[in-house]
């Protein structure tokens with residue numbers, strides 16, 4: 001095998017690895033997040049050790065659901081929740097697109113994500129919009 005062959009997760013992921021993975025994930029919450037309950041890094045991303053290497057759990061989830069991640073593409077959490085591994089909340093994007101999205105300055109409803117309108121969720125470390133949180137409290141399921 002040439003030395004340049006990349007180590008790809010899908011080639012050695014076993015049934016046992018897969019069941020071990022889902023065993024450490026919560027049931028879907030109201031927003032459909034499946035949260036990783038095992039080790040998380042300083043940015044809130046879940047990590048799992050498979051075959052002596054640490055892998056990001058959202059990448060593992062994507063590979064289980066969709067197969068290998070093509071070269072040059074990365075996984076974006078469309079739900080902005082680093083610990084979430086829900087396949088429906090993960091999207092394959094280019095590195096450039098991912099960087100562009102990470103710099104977003106407004107929430108999905110158009111509120112500015114700056115100053116006192118931003119708070120950090122303690123459970124997963126994501127930046128959240130206070131105005132939207134207030135709307136959710138007022139409107140319940142409608143928001």
Ligand SMILES: [Zn+2]
Pocket residue numbers: 032033034079081084085086089
């Ligand atoms: Zn999610």
Ligand SMILES: [Zn+2]
Pocket residue numbers: 107108109110111129130131132133
């Ligand atoms: Zn908002």
